Amino acid sequence: MTDVVELIERDHRELEGLFDRVLAGDGDRQRLLDEITSRLEAHARAEELEVYPVLTRADPGEKEEVEHANDEHHEAEHLLRMARALVVSPHFDEAFTAFVAAVKHHVEEEESEVLPALRDAVDAGRLAEMGIAFEKVRGELVAQPSAVTDLMAAAETPEPADATRDELYEQARAVGIPGRSGMTKQELADALRERA
Ligand SMILES: [Fe+2]
Ligand SMILES: [Fe+2]
Numbered sequence: 001m002t003d004v005v006e007l008i009e010r011d012h013r014e015l016e017g018l019f020d021r022v023l024a025g026d027g028d029r030q031r032l033l034d035e036i037t038s039r040l041e042a043h044a045r046a047e048e049l050e051v052y053p054v055l056t057r058a059d060p061g062e063k064e065e066v067e068h069a070n071d072e073h074h075e076a077e078h079l080l081r082m083a084r085a086l087v088v089s090p091h092f093d094e095a096f097t098a099f100v101a102a103v104k105h106h107v108e109e110e111e112s113e114v115l116p117a118l119r120d121a122v123d124a125g126r127l128a129e130m131g132i133a134f135e136k137v138r139g140e141l142v143a144q145p146s147a148v149t150d151l152m153a154a155a156e157t158p159e160p161a162d163a164t165r166d167e168l169y170e171q172a173r174a175v176g177i178p179g180r181s182g183m184t185k186q187e188l189a190d191a192l193r194e195r196a
Contacts, residue, residue, distance in 0.1 A: 003127035004051060004134045005115045011043050011138070012107045019100045023093075033084055040080065040103070042141035044073040050133040055114065058121035062114070069114055072106040085170040168192060 015036065022032050052066045079099035086092045119127070168188035172180040177191045 001128040002131050003124065004130035005119060005127060007131050007134055008043075008047065008051070008115065009111060011039070012111070015039060015043070015103070016107075019096075019103070022096060023100070029092075030087055033080075033087060037080060037084065038142055041077065042138045044077070045141055046134045046138035048073065049137055050130060051118065052114075054126075054130060055118045055121060059117060062117050062121070065109075065113055065117070069106065069110060072102070072109070076102045076106060081167060081170050085166050163189070 018032055018036050018039070021027050022029060022036070048070060052069065056063050056066050076099065079095070079102050083092060083095040083099050086095045089095075122130075163185075165185040165188065168185055169180060169183075171192055172183070172188050175192070175195055177183075177188075177195065180188060180191070183191065
């Protein structure tokens with residue numbers, strides 16, 4: 001049976017492979033970005049639901065580290081939305097590189113601090129059970145990207161002051177809000193809030 005740490009690390013390597021393909025121009029950029037978005041979000045949500053809370057309960061001393069990891073998920077997802085909004089822009093590479101750097105930083109911390117702390121805090125049987133739970137949530141979300149988008153929209157519908165119109169438009173596009181092209185920033189924010 002594969003334990004949760006191995007599954008998480010395997011998932012990190014697969015995501016990195018997709019990043020390399022985007023950077024090398026190997027394949028359709030939009031299709032690769034869609035795959036990255038669905039895998040990254042499913043991975044992050046599965047960690048937040050099935051891994052981080054177990055670590056915090058088993059070792060409350062890791063609470064701050066886990067909160068920091070949560071923040072880094074949101075930061076990475078924000079940078080990915082920025083890159084997605086620039087998919088046909090000459091600034092895409094810059095935006096995508098910033099996203100990759102943020103993920104790389106998070107993955108390094110996760111693999112050098114969070115996951116070793118988890119291995120110390122729970123036994124092998126628990127790690128295997130967590131692997132099953134992690135894979136279940138992750139698999140369901142990858143198979144159903146709209147469930148992830150809904151979760152994200154509900155979790156962090158930004159206030160108009162915090163987001164640009166482009167970002168709001170991108171979120172509106174992701175959740176399929178009709179008439180979005182003609183909407184002002186405020187109208188987009190309202191429509192997204194209603195959806196959440
Ligand atoms: Fe991870
Ligand atoms: Fe993570």
